[in-house]
Amino acid sequence: MTATIEDVASKSFDYIICGGGTAGLTLAARLSEDPNVSVLILEAGGANIGLTDILRPASYATILGNPQCAWDYTTIKQRGSKDTTHKWFRGKGLGGSSGVNFMCWIKPAREEIDDFERLGNPGWNWNNFEKYIHRTEGFITPPEEQQRLMHLNFDKWDMGTQAIGYPATMQEAELKLQETMVNAGIPLAARPSNGDPVGTYFAPCNYDVRTNTRSYATTAYYLPNKDRPNLAVLVAARVNRILPSSDGGLVFSAERVEFEYGGELHTVRAKKEIILSAGALKTPQLLELSGIGNPNILRRIGIPTKVDLPGVGRNVQEHMTVSISFELRDDVKFDTFDILADPEVLKKHLELYRTGTGLFTTNVTGFTFATLHQITPRADEIIKAAEDKIMKNAASYPPGLLEQYKISLERLRKSAGCEIIIFTGMMTPYPNPVEKGKRYVSMVAALNHTFSRGTIHSVSKDPAVDPEFDPRYLEEEIGKLYLQVWVEMVKFARNLKNVSPLKDMITKEHNPGPDVQTDEEIATWIKAVMSTTWHTASSCSMLPQEMGGVVDPQLKVYGTENLRVVDLSVVPLHFAAHTQAIVYGIAEQAADIIKGKFQQPHVAAAAA
Incomplete structure (x- = not known):
């Protein structure tokens, strides 16, 4: 062809x-x-x-890192996230x-x-x-x-x-997780596909229900x-x-x-x-x-x-994430992606997929987009501090950045930049690894309106040599201040363990866990485990x-x-x-x- x-x-x-x-x-x-x-x-x-791995939904683990399907790019060490590098997977091939x-x-x-x-x-x-x-x-x-x-x-x-x-399969427990969000004060979004995403909702996906394929x-x-x-x-x-x-x-x-x-x-x-x-x-x-x-x-x-x-x-900009995970009670009837670590269970669900059922006919659909004021009572304090920092340093910004920052301040006041994604499984097993036989749900706190600006530049005239990817996560002074928004999002997500019906489904918070309590400890944990949604x-x-x-x-x-x-x-x-x-x-x-x-x-x- x-x-x-x-x-x-x-x-x-x-x-x-x-x-x-x-x-x-x-x-x-x-x-x-x-x-x-x-x-x-x-x-x-x-x-x-x-290619089956591409067409079969919910096959993330077999696609990312597969050299036939994905480019395996890596950032340089990030000073803002404890000198770690970050994987930047991208699709390789048509599509x-x-x-x-x-x-x-x-x-x-x-x-x-x-x-x-x-x-x-x-x-x-x-x-x-x-x-x-x-x-x-x-x-x-x-x-x-x-x-x-x-x-x-x-x-x-x-x-x-x-x-x-x-997707063909939606589990009742996902409805309970959405209900938890509503009970935590985030209403259902009325028109999320038409320019008004504020609230919680089940998002559609590029899933063809006629064939159960991507x-x-x-x-x-x-x-x-x-x-x-x-x-x-x-x-x-x-x-x-x-x-x-x-x-x-x-x-x-x-x-x-x-x-x-x-x-x-x-x-x-x-x-x-x-x-x-x-x-x-x-x-x-x-x-x-x-x-x-x-x-x-x-x-x-x-x-x-x-x-x-x-x-x-x-002017490189990127979305960033951390995952708060909870361990499910053994008597909760809810299949999560964790169970696919068992080869026999994986085999079973691959067979179920052929019948149009099982975990490979699901997808990530539960989303919440909230304003900072919905997330934390500290919203006005954080916004004022960000505004003061921006105006103090206004003369030092490169051409065009102040105009962007002014719009970003408007968004901080009223836009739904605080995203919580429901993932039915363990998304980030740090610092506490997955325990065999246990199942988890994760609340992924995604920071979308960031002030950090990175660069992508060639380091060689050889086209086979990748450029240097430097997102400069949380580096600039204003970027560091914006870390406070992320801390407040993590605190909101952690508090969901006290809200029904989630609190009746779980035994404990698994990550970040009991050793992370103060704002400073949360910020340190964020820097150590943060990832990305690859939205550069x-x-x-x-x-x-x-x-x-x-x-x-x-x-x-x-x-x-x-x-x-x-x-x-x-x-x-x-x-x-x-x-x-x-x-x-x-x-x-x-x-x-x-x-x-x-x-x-x-x-x-x-x-x-």
Whole structure:
């Protein structure tokens, strides 16, 4: 189904897309709707079509760390988290991370998408996002009985090729965990898929209930269009750099893509445009290897500067998590992922999957998005301290950061940036490991609105050498202060053990455990065990160039004529939601922009 090297090398295509992940496949499908244009995708991973580990839901343990399915990236040591490194897994192969993620289909608050526009990007707002994401969504309504049990009122929801729905198996205990959240003061969310996520709810996922399989970019966008004569996909083709036209013009005109296939270098020519869709981790590296970026960075690796663009690889933002776990009573009838550690039980559930039942027909669906005021009585104190720190240091921030921080302060006051994820099993077995034969539930406290800003920069001119990933977790002064928000979230999650019906289901808190009590001890524990949801964004931010931007509102790289970026790296300010729905929305809107079908609105005012 995919192309051969003879189909591609030294040939010409109208559009060349570097990266066949979530954004790349979506964009290619839309551009190739016009039979008069030719589209090529170059993907470094394999096709992975029909791979069981990808298609079978709830198979996280067999996907992440599998070199066929996932890239195993690692950050540098993080001073803000006790000098530890962090794994940054990403999808490898067609479909990208949509083929290896936890399948959560979650959208942020309306205002957080509108903030893209406030930061100088006309047309990047909630109304357009909702229009474009409906092109992706193909919602499968669950049976009425399941709706009743899960308290789902779709009269207030508005859901738009991709199968989005609820897993085949929902256990009663999950309802009790949601009931615990409501009893703790977090109400049910009324319209979580329509820009108002505040509250607790069961989120849909990219789960096709007709086949009990993952629905992802490959099944939704590639396979239905694989036979188009104007669409070519070459896998196992690692893009090295973008080569400009040799005419010596003042503006960088992207002409060819250099890539490696089978140990040999090749080039392919673009007649119209080249689009980078390699993701937030690799797209900045491709720009730098092409001579586009900060001249100081390029000089260190021996790359001549073709476009002076200091914003490349900066403004990196990430979501962070810690897990609070509780041990279930032996008499609670509730299957958790812990039991799959027993080979015989694993075998049983693999057999059950063939009948459409068992743990492999479940998924992570229980979510709470709360404001800081809902989480802690210290909210006003923390917000005031953050505001004082920001204004004290305002003159020292790089261009554009103060505007972002002001919006972040608004979010701290009123947005639902405090996320609690219900995971039916042990998520992080530290400091206390899993006890054999025991089952657990975890409340994952996810910090979404952070003030930390990291970098992703090349360290070698060799494309095979990964860039340096430095998220700078909790490093800056304001980032350290934001740790207090996380401490309050952990305290809220721990207190759920005193709230019914959870308190009637558990024997004890397993992690962090009785040795962690004071705020200082909680902060130390957070730094030692913190992880990530692998939602890295903003390394090629869509911002005005004078504010550190890399791409303009048409996603065109500043200083270039026909080079665009379409992936999560363009997000200017991170949002409180899981990222895959946003990536689809970005790619759908980008397709209309490239095709000249997007109507550009008036320019919104930037943040004051």
